[in-house]
Amino acid sequence: MTTHKRSLSFLLILSALMAFTSLSTDIYLPAMPTMEKQLGGNSELTITGFLTGFAIAQLIWGPISDRIGRKLPLFIGMVLFVIGxxxxxxxxxxxxxxxxxIFQAIGACVGPMLGRAMIRDSFAQSQAAQMLSTLTIIMAIAPIAGPFIGGGLLKVASWHWxxxxxxxxxxLMFTAIFKLPETLPMEKRASGSLWNTFKNYRTLLANVTFMRYTLSVTFFYVAAYAFITGSPFVYIDYFGVAVQNYGFLFGLNIIGIMSLSFLNRKLVSRFALSKLLVVSSLVAFVASAVFFVLAWVNMGGIWSVIVPMFVMFSMNGIIAACANAAALAAVPNQIAGSAAALLGSLQYGSGIISSLLLxxxxxxxxxxxxxIIVLFVGLSAVMAGWQWARG
Structure with missing residues (x-):
């Protein structure tokens, strides 16, 4: 194992890059009701717009990174993020x-996408799953801290801050990228024209194993984003939770993700990733079904949201790491960047579906x-079970 694989700075910077999506959204969740009152319009569309730009831009950055390496796109992405x-x-x-x-998302998407690609460049399948679980534990600080920071700023300043x-x-992230190694050497980069590199998406869409794992995590993220997008209004407007306390309720779910991610680091060395994905998605489905029934009969008050959503969200500590690692392991090195782009585009772009449905x-x-949550967690479990059954 090379020095950069053991490097704490490598680990921390990749975690920060992969946390950009969560941070860019979660930090202003407490401000959404205020923004809507001050600016008019539907604040949920700010999430839709971000995720639209995030999903589309990844499909462009992925093939480019397969040809020119990982670091230069990261630098450009951070500049665009700052401007946005x-x-x-x-x-x-x-x-x-x-x-x-949308402009902000065009830059922000580079971090999570190439973070996964750099893991794929550097580690084998089970090691990649362990690494992704470790990164999830560290990057979970962002969605915990984000709403707290956003809510705190709203107490002393406007949402603009x-x-x-x-x-x-x-x-700060732009300067940190200088410390990262280039994980895609010249000899492993895609050759031929850039247009031919974009044609790799056709190959990926025809890769049944890659697509089953990708759709499993994509459907799960539709459900996750339904909660992320809807929770400010559910907790703050519907249940009357104070803005400064919203971050605590949201952060409980992230603690669950961190705990399962820590456990998953041990599990991936003992069980097949496909089996872990099936079990965790089924547990998430049961939890979401409980939430659906309680919402239907209007029972349980705020606890009908807190408890089942904690269980469902916690499963992401296993689902995301295992599905990402298994999907990327199913593709060759030369198109790993494109695969990470398509995976990320569908995974994070799935929030467009959630916000529009809401x-x-x-x-x-x-x-x-x-x-919305029970439907898409159920579809996630179906995809995971289908791949596991096919071996």
Missing amino acids: SVGCALSESMSAVVFWR IFWLLAVIGV AVFSSGTLFTMAW
């Missing part, structure tokens, strides 16, 4: 925030969020 953050901070309308969130803070974080079918109750 400043644009959000200066916005005076919801439509302007949506536009700059949340985006100024993101701009500063982007500058906006279109909003009922002012828990039921819309509940049926």
